[in-house]
Amino acid sequence: MAIILPNSAMQDLKVTFQESTLVFPAQESAHEKKSIFLSNIDQILNYRIPTANFFSTDPKFPPESVAKRLKTALEKVLVFFDFMAGRLKLNQESGRLEIECNSAGAGFVVASSEYSLEEIGELGCPNLGFQQLAVHSLKNLVLSSADDHDDQPLCIFQVTSFKCGGFAFGMSVNHILHDGISAKTFSDILASQALDEDKPFPFTPCLDRRLLAARSPPTVEYPHPExxxxxxxxxxxxxxxxxxxxxxxxxxxxxxxxxxxxxxxxxxxxxxxxxxxxxxxxxxxxxxxxxxxxxxxxxxxxxxxxxxxxxxxxxxxxxxxxxxxxxxxxxxxxxxxxxxxxxxxxxxxxxxxxxxxxxxxxxxxxxxxxxxxxxxxxxxxxxxxxxxxxxxxxxxxxxxxxxxxxxxxxxxxxxxxxxxxxxxxxxxxxxxxxxxxxxxxxxxxxxxxxx
CATH class of the missing domain: 3.30.559.10 (Chloramphenicol acetyltransferase-like domain)
Structure with missing residues (x-):
């Protein structure tokens, strides 16, 4: 049994943001200019979940190459997952949130840290510096193509290189978009598209959120103290x-x-x-x-x-x-x-x-x-x-x-x-x-x- 405390010496990873931009679907999507229904479960989860994935040095895949591959892969994947490039809006008539599939773009950030992965130490530490690896907003980042927009992307992807050649792939995703299993499905598909050649999706996800719509009329059969x-x-x-x-x-x-x-x-x-x-x-x-x-x-x-x-x-x-x-x-x-x-x-x-x-x-x-x-x-x-x-x-x-x-x-x-x-x-x-x-x-x- 062990309690691991934050590494206080590493709460600032000395990250420099080199590029922040918007990534758009490579072609028009099936839901272009339409609104996506959100279930009652989706409705209440309007907050961000930041995650970080760390990768070791690989001379065949330097961080700058990885960033380009992931950006291109996102352009392809967003054609199908077009709601991730959309924006939340409130339907004034129903009082419900919807996702407007307007291809406004997902965020993409390229950054670098002055440290190596070895200097950061135990990745299992609850390191507050990791917050710099999955930013929540493109505002105030250098070279941002989103600075002129009041609205921010529902998801932001970030590649941060370390001086050893390793890198982190961070994601800041509005929970409305995915739960854990759904996010894993997206990650598998994104990873499959990060190759040079065109490749079919490993499987076809189900995007019909009306499968979790309330019944008509709604029927409450149990008490719900939770x-x-x-x-x-x-x-x-x-x-x-x-x-x-x-x-x-x-x-x-x-x-x-x-x-x-x-x-x-x-x-x-x-x-x-x-x-x-x-x-x-x-x-x-x-x-x-x-x-x-x-x-x-x-x-x-x-x-x-x-x-x-x-x-x-x-x-x-x-x-x-x-x-x-x-x-x-x-x-x-x-x-x-x-x-x-x-x-x-x-x-x-x-x-x-x-x-x-x-x-x-x-x-x-x-x-x-x-x-x-x-x-x-x-x-x-x-x-x-x-x-x-x-x-x-x-x-x-x-x-x-x-x-x-x-x-x-x-x-x-x-x-x-x-x-x-x-x-x-x-x-x-x-x-x-x-x-x-x-x-x-x-x-x-x-x-x-x-x-």
């Missing part, structure tokens, strides 16, 4: 985001031995098989819930903590079913709730069981009920903490012409309400972001659990 109705104007959809504040960041590194220990602790009185994900998430939930508690405070002990676990709908829906290569946001939330006193003093196996059992609640009928309820009430997630798993997404397995990434990770952001769980070559990592006082308590509870 959502609440915010007190907001009805003129536009609410956004599932949080305020900017000072946060501390850590990476929790779980080795195979750590996970074995957690599983043994969770199955002390039962022989039920449980996953590595379940035990890691249960421990993170425990530490997060207790990090808010004040000692000897009865109200805090009686407070209910709710964990939200992001689950994929592609294998769960029927009538109609959802194709596996569906592009968009096909995710909903499984919830687990318990009193803080029970979380603190009850057996660890109880928490693991709650985490393990929650996804089964999200059946096809339940998911359709959630979507219909969102149609009526414009709901937002209601929970103390959310976990989002990258364990099976496979971003580190995307095969570019220059090989697979050395390391692929979410970039530390302003989200204190989401814990990212992602694979490591030696186990499982969890990226935790919390205000400093809560982080101190979180680390203390985490370390004490293993004593």
């Amino acid at each position: 959502f609440f109705k915010p007190q907001l104007p009805n003129s536009s959809p609410p956004v599932f985001d949080c305020k900017q504040e000072t946060l501390d960041y850590i990476i929790l590194k779980f080795t195979p031995n750590d996970i074995t220990y957690l599983k043994q602790k969770a199955t002390k009185d039962t022989k039920k098989k449980i996953s590595s994900f379940d035990v890691v998430v249960a421990l993170v939930w425990r530490c997060k819930a207790l990090s808010y508690m004040q000692e000897h405070n009865k109200e805090e002990s009686d407070r209910v903590s709710t964990l939200l676990n992001v689950v994929d709908l592609r294998s769960r829906l029927n009538n109609p079913p959802l194709p596996l290569p569906y592009c968009g946001n096909a995710v909903l939330l499984a919830y687990s709730s318990a009193k803080c006193s029970d979380i603190e003093h009850g057996p660890f196996s109880n928490l693991v069981e709650m985490v393990s059992a929650a996804p089964a609640r999200v059946t096809s009928e339940y998911a359709r009920s959630v979507i219909d309820s969102m149609e009526i009430h414009k709901l937002l997630p209601c929970g103390e903490y959310m976990v989002s798993s990258w364990l099976k997404l496979g971003f580190d397995q995307v095969e570019y012409p220059w090989g697979k990434p050395l390391y692929s990770c979410p970039v530390a952001s302003h989200r204190k309400d989401i814990c990212w769980i992602f694979p490591d070559s030696h186990g499982i990592n969890a990226l935790v972001s919390l205000p400093p006082p809560d982080m101190d308590k979180f680390k203390s509870h985490f370390q004490n659990f293993f004593i």
